[in-house]
Structure formats: C-alpha cells, structure tokens
Amino acid sequence: MKSLPQKIIFFALATLMGSAAVVLLLNECPAEAAGKENCGCHPHKAEKTFIHQPxxxxxxxLCHKPSGEKHPKVKAEAFLLTDSGKGGLCAECHERKDTKKYVHSPVAAGDCTDCHDPHQSENKYQLKESASELCYQCHDKNKFVRTFPHxxxxxxxxxxxxxxxQxxxxxxxxxxxxxxxxxxxDKSEFSGKSIHSPVASGSCDSCHATHGTGIHHLLKQVAPAEMYQSFNKENFALCFACHSDTLADSWRTDLETNFRNGMYNLHYLHVNKSHKGRSCKVCHDPHVAAQPRLISDKVAGFGRWRIPIRYTxxxxxxxxxxxxxxxxxxxRINPIENP
Ligand code: HEC
Ligand code: HEC
Ligand code: HEC
Ligand code: HEC
Ligand code: HEC
Ligand code: HEC
Ligand code: HEC
Ligand code: HEC
Ligand code: HEC
Structure with missing residues (x-):
C-alpha cells in the first residue's frame, strides 16, 4: 500500500502522462510547450550564432500553427505556416522587399528562404551561405573568374x-x-585641369567592363599594358575605337593630328616604330592630367624612377x-629646325 504523498505523486504523474497522450492524440502542440523555448522539443532551432529573433x-x-495532423510523428503535415511560407509570411513582420523598380527574381517569387534560413544560421542575417558564396548558389562562379579581376x-x-x-x-x-x-x-583622381571627354561625362563604361574582361584593367578593348612595343594598330584598339586610326600612319600630314612640326607627324615619329614604339600612355593619361591634352606630368623611367615631363x-x-x-x-606653321 502506497503512502498518501506517494499516491499524490503517482496521481500527478498519471495525469501528466495522460494529458501528454491526449495532446499527442489531439495532434496539437501542447499549449504550454508552444510557449516554451523551441516548443519544448526543438532545442536545435536556436543553437547557432545568428538566431532569428522570434x-x-x-x-x-507566430509562424507555425497546428494543422490537425499528428505531431510529432507525421512531422511535415502536423504544422502549417501561418502564411504560404513565401514572401507573405516574412511580410507579416518585415517591410516588403519587392516594391522597387528592379526586384531580384527569387525575391519577386517570394522565395526568401532560398537565401535565409527562417530559424538560424552561422552567417549573419541567417544567410544559408556566407555572403561571398551565397550568390554562387545560383549564378555560375566560372563566369566571374578573370585573369585580371576587379x-x-x-x-x-x-x-x-x-x-x-531590389x-x-x-x-x-x-x-x-x-x-x-x-x-x-576616389573622385578627386578623376577631376583635374584636362579631363578626357568620356571621363568628364562619367562614361567609365565606355572603356571598362565592371565585371572584367580578358584584358588588363577591365578594359573592353586592347590597349598596351607596356610602355613600348612594335607598332600595330590592333594594339591600340581601345583608343582607335573613338580616334582616327590613321593618326600615326604616315610621317607627312597636315590633317591627321596637331602634334606635328610643319607637316612632320610627331605621333608617327614616337609611336610608329617596328622596335620600341611608344604607347599612348607614355605621354597621355587615359583619365585626367594637370597639363593640356591629357599630357601626364610623369612617365615611367628605368626601374622605379619616374621622369617628369613639362608640357606647354x-x-x-x-x-x-x-x-x-x-x-x-x-x-605647325613655322616648323622648327632640328626640333
Ligand atoms: C519566422 C518564422 C518562423 C519561426 C518563428 C519559426 N519557424 Fe519553423 N519554419 C519556418 C519556415 C518558413 C519553415 C519552412 C522551411 C523551409 O521551407 O525551408 C519552417 C520549418 C520548420 C520545421 C521543419 C523543417 C526543419 O527545419 O526542421 C521545424 C521542425 C520547425 N520549423 C520548427 C520550429 C520551431 C521549434 C520554432 C520555434 C523555436 C520555429 N520553427 C519557429 C518559419 C519559422
Ligand atoms: C513574427 C514576426 C517575424 C516574422 C514572421 C519574420 N521575422 Fe524576421 N525578424 C523578426 C524580428 C523581430 C527580427 C529582429 C528585428 C531587428 O533586429 O531589427 C527579425 C530579424 C530578421 C533578420 C535579421 C535582421 C538583422 O538586421 O539582423 C532577417 C534576415 C529576417 N528577419 C528575415 C526574415 C525572413 C526571411 C522571414 C520569412 C521567412 C522572416 N524574417 C519572418 C520578426 C519576424
Ligand atoms: C538572393 C538571396 C536573398 C533573397 C532571395 C532574400 N534575401 Fe534578404 N538578404 C540577403 C542578403 C545577402 C542580405 C544581407 C544584406 C547586407 O549584408 O547588406 C539580406 C538581408 C535581409 C534583411 C536584413 C537587412 C535588410 O535589408 O533589412 C532582411 C530583413 C531580409 N534580408 C529579408 C528578406 C525577405 C523578407 C526576403 C523575401 C521577400 C528576402 N530577404 C530574400 C539575401 C537575400
Ligand atoms: C564593382 C561593382 C560590381 C560588383 C562588385 C559586382 N557587380 Fe554585378 N554588375 C555590375 C554592373 C555595373 C552591372 C551592369 C552590367 C555591366 O555593366 O556589366 C552588373 C550586372 C550583373 C548581372 C546581370 C548581367 C550579367 O552579366 O548577367 C549579374 C547576374 C551580376 N551582376 C552578378 C554579380 C555577382 C554574382 C557578383 C559577385 C560575384 C557581382 N555581380 C559583383 C557591377 C558589379
Ligand atoms: C536562389 C537563387 C539565386 C541566388 C542565391 C542569387 N540569385 Fe541572382 N538571380 C537569380 C535568378 C533566377 C535571376 C534571373 C536570371 C535571369 O533573368 O537570367 C537572377 C538575376 C540576378 C541579376 C540580374 C538582374 C536583372 O535585372 O537582370 C543580378 C544582378 C543578380 N541576380 C545578382 C545576384 C547577387 C549579387 C546574388 C548574391 C547576393 C545573387 N544574385 C544570388 C537567382 C539567384
Ligand atoms: C578612354 C578610356 C577610359 C575611360 C573613359 C576610363 N578609363 Fe579607367 N583606365 C583606362 C585605361 C587605358 C587604363 C589603364 C592604364 C594603364 O595601362 O596604366 C585605366 C585604368 C583605370 C584604373 C586603374 C589604374 C588607375 O589609374 O588607378 C582605374 C581604377 C580606372 N581606370 C577607373 C576608371 C573610372 C572610375 C572611370 C570613370 C570615371 C574610368 N576609369 C574611365 C581607360 C579609361
Ligand atoms: C565595391 C567597391 C568598388 C566599386 C563600387 C568599384 N570598384 Fe573598381 N576597384 C575596387 C578595388 C578595391 C580595386 C583595387 C584597387 C587597388 O588594388 O588599389 C578596384 C580597381 C579597379 C580598376 C583597376 C583594375 C586593375 O586591374 O588594376 C578599375 C579599372 C576599376 N576598379 C574600375 C571601376 C569602375 C569603372 C567602377 C564603376 C563601374 C568601379 N571600379 C567600381 C573597388 C570598387
Ligand atoms: C569612348 C570614346 C573614346 C575613347 C575610347 C578614347 N577617347 Fe580620347 N577623346 C574622346 C573624345 C570624345 C575626345 C574629345 C574630342 C575633341 O575634343 O575633339 C577625346 C580627346 C582626347 C585627347 C585630347 C584631349 C584634349 O584635351 O584635347 C587625347 C590626347 C585623347 N583623347 C587620347 C586618347 C587615348 C590615348 C585613348 C586610348 C587610351 C583614348 N583617347 C580613347 C573619346 C575617346
Ligand atoms: C610622345 C608623346 C605622345 C605620344 C606617345 C602620343 N601622343 Fe597624342 N599627343 C601628344 C601631344 C603633345 C598632343 C598635343 C598636340 C597639340 O595639340 O599641339 C597630342 C594630341 C593627341 C590627340 C588630340 C588630337 C590631335 O591629334 O592633335 C589625340 C586624340 C591623341 N594625341 C591620341 C594619341 C594616341 C591614340 C596615342 C597612341 C597611339 C598617342 N596620342 C600617343 C603627344 C603624344
């Protein structure tokens, strides 16, 4: 025969187990459990570094509600989301992310959980991948690999x-x-006395492709990386896309360029050589310069030495x-002898 206190404990236990069984039969999350941390049974939902506030x-x-199906045995059907689980659920508490002119396709589709775990993650903002890998879950990484990357x-x-x-x-x-x-x-690096017209108009993209190309400095067309090479128009495709490609064709001209002594074409003299022809950048900066006609104030010399140029x-x-x-x-009018 059990003592009275034992009876009370036994009765209490039986009642508790009974109600637990009833809960399982009624297929609902115990009311008191729902109020508890992680529903009482899901401690793993809140153990990572970044846990969603609710x-x-x-x-x-706030996001899950019982469906009338058995829980926890038939887990998947036991609970419904308070909304479709798409953007609508998140929008119950967050500002919509699809109100601007250009919306990212998975956001427009309401697939917030493609990128965010609704519960927790080791990444900030409960991202499913680190910020540097996230985009490559859907975008081909190979497309962003370049010899000369940004x-x-x-x-x-x-x-x-x-x-x-968005x-x-x-x-x-x-x-x-x-x-x-x-x-x-730095904006100041692109302002100065003499500014290249496409730079002045802010058209960086007329020469550079932001995601890069196969060419150095993200250039859209070829321009020599070196200071000297044998002359070949194709090496200057970038400059000749906008400027006359006959600029340095012949030693005699009265039209092609103002860089001439009388009729003697000084672009031809400096650039058009089969050996050690100069690159445009020996004299011109592609962006801005303190001297007229984009003439740089220094050019590369031997090793680290930079030779100053003073141009008037x-x-x-x-x-x-x-x-x-x-x-x-x-x-140009009165050519100088032995210039
Ligand atoms: C902000 C809304 C939100 C809150 C709060 C939330 N969940 Fe979820 N939960 C979801 C969504 C959305 C899914 C569906 C996941 C998917 O489709 O990737 C889900 C799925 C689940 C699943 C099944 C899939 C899995 O990840 O194991 C379980 C179990 C779960 N939640 C338990 C919980 C528990 C326990 C809590 C409270 C600690 C909780 N959830 C709080 C939104 C929420
Ligand atoms: C029941 C309300 C509620 C729902 C539903 C909800 N969230 Fe949240 N969420 C919050 C609260 C509260 C915070 C913390 C707010 C804060 O810190 O500014 C938060 C924070 C976040 C953060 C981190 C913000 C930060 O600055 O660190 C992200 C990301 C987020 N929620 C995404 C989602 C996504 C995705 C969904 C839909 C799956 C969702 N939330 C659904 C309430 C909710
Ligand atoms: C393509 C992946 C992706 C999708 C889809 C996505 N997010 Fe995000 N979300 C991010 C990233 C990345 C950040 C971190 C932004 C940062 O670091 O500035 C973020 C940040 C957030 C934040 C916190 C900062 C903020 O902007 O308020 C919230 C809240 C959020 N997302 C909610 C949502 C909701 C709601 C949806 C669905 C409508 C959604 N996200 C869909 C990638 C995504
Ligand atoms: C320095 C700025 C910058 C960075 C960093 C950047 N992008 Fe872009 N992205 C742009 C610009 C500008 C465009 C518009 C088209 C163009 O000029 O190439 C663009 C266009 C896109 C496009 C649409 C056009 C296309 O090429 O398919 C996708 C997708 C894209 N970026 C994905 C990414 C991903 C993924 C990353 C990270 C690996 C990234 N971007 C990093 C500036 C950037
Ligand atoms: C869940 C998959 C997914 C993830 C993750 C994802 N994207 Fe996208 N993204 C898409 C889809 C789908 C499109 C539409 C593709 C198309 O139109 O060709 C798209 C298109 C884009 C575009 C072009 C938009 C336009 O107007 O053409 C850019 C830019 C972009 N994504 C950048 C990113 C960046 C940056 C990240 C990482 C923060 C990222 N994406 C992560 C699926 C994703
Ligand atoms: C007319 C073509 C052209 C335009 C327009 C142009 N660039 Fe460039 N940029 C070049 C060339 C050519 C180089 C490589 C110079 C070299 O070989 O040293 C370069 C190099 C660069 C570099 C790396 C070297 C440096 O000078 O710091 C940056 C950064 C750069 N450009 C940014 C920009 C930005 C930002 C814009 C718009 C404001 C812009 N560029 C507009 C042709 C251009
Ligand atoms: C998110 C920051 C960011 C933005 C936005 C950005 N850049 Fe850059 N860019 C950089 C960094 C960082 C470098 C490397 C600088 C260094 O190494 O000194 C760089 C280098 C460059 C270079 C030189 C590349 C080389 O091979 O030397 C060019 C050209 C360039 N950027 C052009 C642009 C243009 C054009 C835009 C606008 C469409 C732009 N960048 C926007 C961060 C940025
Ligand atoms: C996207 C078109 C474009 C490209 C590419 C381009 N330029 Fe120009 N450039 C212009 C325009 C437009 C002017 C102004 C023309 C005028 O005033 O007649 C100009 C003017 C010049 C001037 C004269 C500047 C002045 O102050 O009068 C020089 C020098 C020059 N460019 C050199 C170059 C070099 C070197 C390259 C190759 C690295 C190049 N350009 C590539 C469009 C371009
Ligand atoms: C040795 C220095 C030097 C080299 C190398 C050089 N230039 Fe010039 N360039 C000048 C000078 C100096 C002027 C100014 C002429 C004047 O207005 O009196 C000039 C003017 C220009 C002009 C303005 C129009 C004109 O012809 O008068 C353009 C465009 C130009 N150069 C493009 C180029 C290109 C493209 C290259 C490379 C293929 C190049 N330059 C190589 C010194 C040089």
Missing part, C-alpha cells in the same frame, strides 16, 4: 555594388553609372621638357 523568443507559433568581385563582395533584394537602378545596383564607381574610387601648349604648337633633356618644340 525563434530566440520561442515564438514558434578586386571586389574576386573577393566575392557582390554586395559592394548589388542589393540582394533597387530603383537596373540590375539591382546600389548606384548608377559613375556614382557607383565613386562609392569606392601654344596656339600653333608646343614645347616639351622631358627629365633633364633640353626642351623640344614643334610648330
């Missing part, structure tokens, strides 16, 4: 330029055109002082 708070029932892309920092959800700019870009470039590049322009010609050499001048 999960952390144990408010499972640094943020090589580092997987797609979010430096793209919003993952934007008023095409391709969900965070900014448009040159403003995008200037979120990371006149109405009919100009004068160059390179390093410590004596000045050289040209004059």
């Amino acid at each position: 999960v952390k708070d144990g408010d499972c029932n 640094k943020p892309i090589a580092e997987g920092k797609c979010l430096g330029c793209h919003d993952p959800h 934007s008023d700019h095409k391709y969900m870009l965070k900014e448009e055109g040159v403003n995008l470039c200037m979120t990371c590049h 322009k006149t109405d009919v010609g100009g004068t160059c002082v390179v390093g410590c050499h004596k000045p050289k001048s040209y004059d």
Whole structure:
C-alpha cells in the first residue's frame, strides 16, 4: 500500500502522462510547450550564432500553427505556416522587399528562404551561405573568374555594388553609372585641369567592363599594358575605337593630328616604330592630367624612377621638357629646325 504523498505523486504523474497522450492524440502542440523555448522539443532551432529573433523568443507559433495532423510523428503535415511560407509570411513582420523598380527574381517569387534560413544560421542575417558564396548558389562562379579581376568581385563582395533584394537602378545596383564607381574610387583622381571627354561625362563604361574582361584593367578593348612595343594598330584598339586610326600612319600630314612640326607627324615619329614604339600612355593619361591634352606630368623611367615631363601648349604648337633633356618644340606653321 502506497503512502498518501506517494499516491499524490503517482496521481500527478498519471495525469501528466495522460494529458501528454491526449495532446499527442489531439495532434496539437501542447499549449504550454508552444510557449516554451523551441516548443519544448526543438532545442536545435536556436543553437547557432545568428538566431532569428522570434525563434530566440520561442515564438514558434507566430509562424507555425497546428494543422490537425499528428505531431510529432507525421512531422511535415502536423504544422502549417501561418502564411504560404513565401514572401507573405516574412511580410507579416518585415517591410516588403519587392516594391522597387528592379526586384531580384527569387525575391519577386517570394522565395526568401532560398537565401535565409527562417530559424538560424552561422552567417549573419541567417544567410544559408556566407555572403561571398551565397550568390554562387545560383549564378555560375566560372563566369566571374578573370585573369585580371576587379578586386571586389574576386573577393566575392557582390554586395559592394548589388542589393540582394531590389533597387530603383537596373540590375539591382546600389548606384548608377559613375556614382557607383565613386562609392569606392576616389573622385578627386578623376577631376583635374584636362579631363578626357568620356571621363568628364562619367562614361567609365565606355572603356571598362565592371565585371572584367580578358584584358588588363577591365578594359573592353586592347590597349598596351607596356610602355613600348612594335607598332600595330590592333594594339591600340581601345583608343582607335573613338580616334582616327590613321593618326600615326604616315610621317607627312597636315590633317591627321596637331602634334606635328610643319607637316612632320610627331605621333608617327614616337609611336610608329617596328622596335620600341611608344604607347599612348607614355605621354597621355587615359583619365585626367594637370597639363593640356591629357599630357601626364610623369612617365615611367628605368626601374622605379619616374621622369617628369613639362608640357606647354601654344596656339600653333608646343614645347616639351622631358627629365633633364633640353626642351623640344614643334610648330605647325613655322616648323622648327632640328626640333
Ligand atoms: C519566422 C518564422 C518562423 C519561426 C518563428 C519559426 N519557424 Fe519553423 N519554419 C519556418 C519556415 C518558413 C519553415 C519552412 C522551411 C523551409 O521551407 O525551408 C519552417 C520549418 C520548420 C520545421 C521543419 C523543417 C526543419 O527545419 O526542421 C521545424 C521542425 C520547425 N520549423 C520548427 C520550429 C520551431 C521549434 C520554432 C520555434 C523555436 C520555429 N520553427 C519557429 C518559419 C519559422
Ligand atoms: C513574427 C514576426 C517575424 C516574422 C514572421 C519574420 N521575422 Fe524576421 N525578424 C523578426 C524580428 C523581430 C527580427 C529582429 C528585428 C531587428 O533586429 O531589427 C527579425 C530579424 C530578421 C533578420 C535579421 C535582421 C538583422 O538586421 O539582423 C532577417 C534576415 C529576417 N528577419 C528575415 C526574415 C525572413 C526571411 C522571414 C520569412 C521567412 C522572416 N524574417 C519572418 C520578426 C519576424
Ligand atoms: C538572393 C538571396 C536573398 C533573397 C532571395 C532574400 N534575401 Fe534578404 N538578404 C540577403 C542578403 C545577402 C542580405 C544581407 C544584406 C547586407 O549584408 O547588406 C539580406 C538581408 C535581409 C534583411 C536584413 C537587412 C535588410 O535589408 O533589412 C532582411 C530583413 C531580409 N534580408 C529579408 C528578406 C525577405 C523578407 C526576403 C523575401 C521577400 C528576402 N530577404 C530574400 C539575401 C537575400
Ligand atoms: C536562389 C537563387 C539565386 C541566388 C542565391 C542569387 N540569385 Fe541572382 N538571380 C537569380 C535568378 C533566377 C535571376 C534571373 C536570371 C535571369 O533573368 O537570367 C537572377 C538575376 C540576378 C541579376 C540580374 C538582374 C536583372 O535585372 O537582370 C543580378 C544582378 C543578380 N541576380 C545578382 C545576384 C547577387 C549579387 C546574388 C548574391 C547576393 C545573387 N544574385 C544570388 C537567382 C539567384
Ligand atoms: C564593382 C561593382 C560590381 C560588383 C562588385 C559586382 N557587380 Fe554585378 N554588375 C555590375 C554592373 C555595373 C552591372 C551592369 C552590367 C555591366 O555593366 O556589366 C552588373 C550586372 C550583373 C548581372 C546581370 C548581367 C550579367 O552579366 O548577367 C549579374 C547576374 C551580376 N551582376 C552578378 C554579380 C555577382 C554574382 C557578383 C559577385 C560575384 C557581382 N555581380 C559583383 C557591377 C558589379
Ligand atoms: C565595391 C567597391 C568598388 C566599386 C563600387 C568599384 N570598384 Fe573598381 N576597384 C575596387 C578595388 C578595391 C580595386 C583595387 C584597387 C587597388 O588594388 O588599389 C578596384 C580597381 C579597379 C580598376 C583597376 C583594375 C586593375 O586591374 O588594376 C578599375 C579599372 C576599376 N576598379 C574600375 C571601376 C569602375 C569603372 C567602377 C564603376 C563601374 C568601379 N571600379 C567600381 C573597388 C570598387
Ligand atoms: C578612354 C578610356 C577610359 C575611360 C573613359 C576610363 N578609363 Fe579607367 N583606365 C583606362 C585605361 C587605358 C587604363 C589603364 C592604364 C594603364 O595601362 O596604366 C585605366 C585604368 C583605370 C584604373 C586603374 C589604374 C588607375 O589609374 O588607378 C582605374 C581604377 C580606372 N581606370 C577607373 C576608371 C573610372 C572610375 C572611370 C570613370 C570615371 C574610368 N576609369 C574611365 C581607360 C579609361
Ligand atoms: C569612348 C570614346 C573614346 C575613347 C575610347 C578614347 N577617347 Fe580620347 N577623346 C574622346 C573624345 C570624345 C575626345 C574629345 C574630342 C575633341 O575634343 O575633339 C577625346 C580627346 C582626347 C585627347 C585630347 C584631349 C584634349 O584635351 O584635347 C587625347 C590626347 C585623347 N583623347 C587620347 C586618347 C587615348 C590615348 C585613348 C586610348 C587610351 C583614348 N583617347 C580613347 C573619346 C575617346
Ligand atoms: C610622345 C608623346 C605622345 C605620344 C606617345 C602620343 N601622343 Fe597624342 N599627343 C601628344 C601631344 C603633345 C598632343 C598635343 C598636340 C597639340 O595639340 O599641339 C597630342 C594630341 C593627341 C590627340 C588630340 C588630337 C590631335 O591629334 O592633335 C589625340 C586624340 C591623341 N594625341 C591620341 C594619341 C594616341 C591614340 C596615342 C597612341 C597611339 C598617342 N596620342 C600617343 C603627344 C603624344
């Protein structure tokens, strides 16, 4: 015969087990369990570094509701989401992410859980992958591998330029055109006395492809990386896409260029050589320069030495002082002897 206290404990236990069984039969999450952390049975939903706030708070029932099916045996059907589980569920608590002009396709489809775990993750914002790998779950990584890569892309920092959800700019870009470039590049490097016309108009994309190309410096067309090479028009495809490709064709001209002494074409003299012809960048900066006609104030010398160039322009010609050499001048009207 059991003592009275034992009877009470036995009775209490039986009642508890009975109610647990009833709960299983009624197929509902125990009311008191729903209020408990992780529904009392799902501790694994809140153990990772980044836990969704309502999960952390144990408010499972804000997203899940019993369906009338058995739980936990027939797990999948036992609970319904309070909404379709698509964007609608998330929108119960979050601002919609599909209100701007350009919406990322999975966001438009309401597939928030393609990228976010609804409960927890080791990545910030409960992302299913680290920010640098996330995009490659759906976009082919090989398309972004380049011999000469743009640094943020090589580092997987797609979010430096793209919003993952939406934007008023095409391709969900965070900014448009040159403003995008200037979120990371220094604007002052692209302003100066003499500014190349496409740079002044902010058309960086007339020469550069942001995602890179097979060519150095993300260039859309070829321009020599070297200071000297044998002359071949194809080497200067970038410059000749906008400028006359006959600029340096012949030694005699009165039309092709202003860089001439009388009729003697000085572009031809410097550039058109079978050996050690100069690149345009020996004299011209592709962006901006402190001297007229985009003439750089320094050119590469031997090793690290940079040779200063001082250029002055006149109405009919100009004068160059390179390093410590004596000045050289040209004059289109009254050609200078031994220039
Ligand atoms: C913010 C909404 C939200 C909250 C809060 C939430 N869940 Fe979920 N849960 C979901 C969604 C959405 C799915 C479906 C997952 C999918 O389709 O990838 C899901 C799926 C599940 C699943 C089945 C799949 C799996 O991941 O194992 C379980 C079990 C689950 N939730 C348990 C819980 C528990 C326990 C809690 C409370 C600690 C909780 N959930 C809180 C949104 C939520
Ligand atoms: C019941 C309300 C609720 C629902 C439903 C909900 N969330 Fe949340 N979520 C929150 C709260 C609260 C926070 C914490 C808010 C904060 O810190 O600003 C949060 C935070 C987040 C964060 C992290 C924000 C940050 O700044 O760290 C992400 C990402 C997120 N939720 C995604 C989702 C997704 C995706 C869904 C749909 C699957 C969803 N949420 C559904 C309430 C909800
Ligand atoms: C293509 C992947 C992807 C999809 C799909 C996606 N997100 Fe995100 N989400 C991200 C990334 C990446 C971040 C982190 C952004 C950052 O670091 O600036 C983020 C951040 C967030 C944040 C926190 C910062 C903020 O912008 O408020 C919330 C909330 C959020 N997402 C909700 C949602 C909701 C709701 C949906 C579905 C409508 C959704 N996400 C769909 C990738 C995605
Ligand atoms: C769950 C799959 C998925 C993930 C993850 C994903 N994307 Fe997408 N993304 C798509 C789909 C689908 C399209 C539409 C493809 C198409 O139109 O060819 C798309 C299109 C795009 C576009 C072009 C949009 C346009 O207007 O043409 C950009 C930009 C983009 N994604 C960037 C990203 C970035 C950045 C990430 C990482 C934060 C990312 N995506 C992660 C599925 C995804
Ligand atoms: C430095 C800025 C920048 C970064 C970083 C960047 N993008 Fe882009 N992305 C752009 C610009 C600008 C466009 C518009 C088209 C163009 O100019 O090539 C674009 C277009 C796209 C497109 C649509 C057009 C296409 O080529 O299919 C996708 C998809 C895309 N980016 C995905 C990504 C992914 C994934 C990453 C990370 C690996 C990434 N982007 C990193 C600037 C960037
Ligand atoms: C998210 C930041 C970011 C944005 C936005 C950005 N860049 Fe860059 N870019 C960089 C970084 C970082 C480098 C490497 C700088 C270094 O190594 O000193 C770089 C280098 C470059 C280079 C030199 C590449 C080489 O091979 O040396 C070019 C050209 C370039 N960017 C053009 C652009 C253009 C054009 C845009 C606008 C469409 C742009 N960038 C937008 C971060 C950015
Ligand atoms: C007319 C063509 C052209 C335009 C327009 C142009 N670039 Fe360039 N850019 C070049 C060339 C050519 C190089 C390589 C120079 C070299 O070989 O040293 C270069 C190199 C660069 C570099 C790396 C070297 C450096 O100078 O820091 C960056 C960064 C860069 N450009 C950014 C930009 C940005 C941002 C814009 C728009 C404001 C822009 N470029 C517009 C032709 C151009
Ligand atoms: C996208 C077209 C475009 C490309 C590519 C281009 N330029 Fe230009 N360039 C222009 C325009 C437009 C002008 C202004 C023409 C005018 O004033 O007659 C100009 C002017 C110039 C000038 C004269 C500047 C002045 O102050 O009068 C020089 C020098 C020059 N470019 C050199 C180059 C070099 C070197 C390259 C190759 C690295 C190049 N350009 C590539 C469009 C381009
Ligand atoms: C040795 C230095 C030097 C080299 C190398 C050079 N230029 Fe020039 N370039 C000049 C000078 C100096 C002027 C200014 C002429 C004037 O207005 O008096 C000029 C002017 C120009 C102009 C303005 C129009 C004109 O012809 O007067 C363009 C365009 C130009 N150069 C393009 C190029 C291209 C493209 C290359 C490479 C194929 C190149 N330059 C190589 C020195 C050089």
